[in-house]
Amino acid sequence: MNKEREKISFSGIQPSGDLTIGNYLGAIKNWVGLQKDFYAYYCVVDLHAITIRQDPKELRERTLKNLAIYIASGLDPDKNTLFIQSHVPAHSEASWLLNCYCYIGELSRMTQYKDKSQKAGESVSAGLFTYPVLMAADILLYDTNVVPVGNDQKQHVELARDLAIRFNNLYGQTFVVPEPYIADSGARIMDLQNPDKKMSKSIDNPNAYILILDSPDVIKRRINRAVTDDIGVVRFLDKQPGISNLINILGAITNKSYKDIEKDYDGIGYAQFKEDVAQALIEELKPVQSRVKEILADKSYMEKTYKDSAERANYVANKTLRKMQKKIGLIIR
């Protein structure tokens, strides 16, 4: 094993809606890049998804589809552990333990909770409130060094760090204190119709987002309809949020800086720029889309992959859980 691969990377995505290019460029693409230097645990966080009511059949389908997308995007299930969160009961148990070390004040300050609970109105579940603690359990059970996420998850990773430090201070070295890993481009892909808001799978207006599995026609149409401005130059500026978002998308795919993209499009109009962004996205997603179909069709491969992975994940997670239980003063059987 590459010496560097002794370090651990952990992350997850909720199967609460079809995955967008925000999930792809903000998370999955970086996961793929990190796998040469880190041993990775990436999971489909189905227990997080049920903090908001889900249709059981759709949840099952999306959980498998997400796992297939991880593999199709280039994550190797033989070299990493790609698993389903609920297959490792230690996550729920560690989450309870950590709940007893987390303060209500800390959870009330989470901006994502504030946003989501406003939308959910009166039916805000207790799970939605404590979800960052479950996320901390996910991360801490695997001695995680880095957590590759989009910008919106930074606050949650910081809570995981705070809980790790608090627990270590009380009981002695138990957890590795994880670092968030947030790439320069792609960390915040915005809504195509309202570029002041993050692109999200839960937005009602379909013109606002592009899904990883969208067809070339849909991708072209959505990019074409993306809101821009009447300034007419391709620049990465606050007063041009729509164009800046498209620059960001292109940069995340091509690994070019926004300065280079501005130079490339000096004197070139929005129509050509949009066509190129759409084409880059189509080319990037094409191999992922065809692999997803193949992988999903192979039910026994899928089943073997998530069962083998669950075995490895359970082994590591249970070891950490036992350490926590012992330190707290629970009797180990």
Ligand code: TYM
């Ligand atoms: P979730 O499912 O909302 O999003 C999954 C990942 O996609 C990133 N992301 C984005 N990045 C850039 N632009 C966007 N518009 C965009 N939308 C989403 C997110 O930042 C995230 O990295 N609680 C987490 C899932 C989770 C997790 C974990 C993550 C559970 N346990 C442990 C890391 C470690 C969530 O709801 O992400």
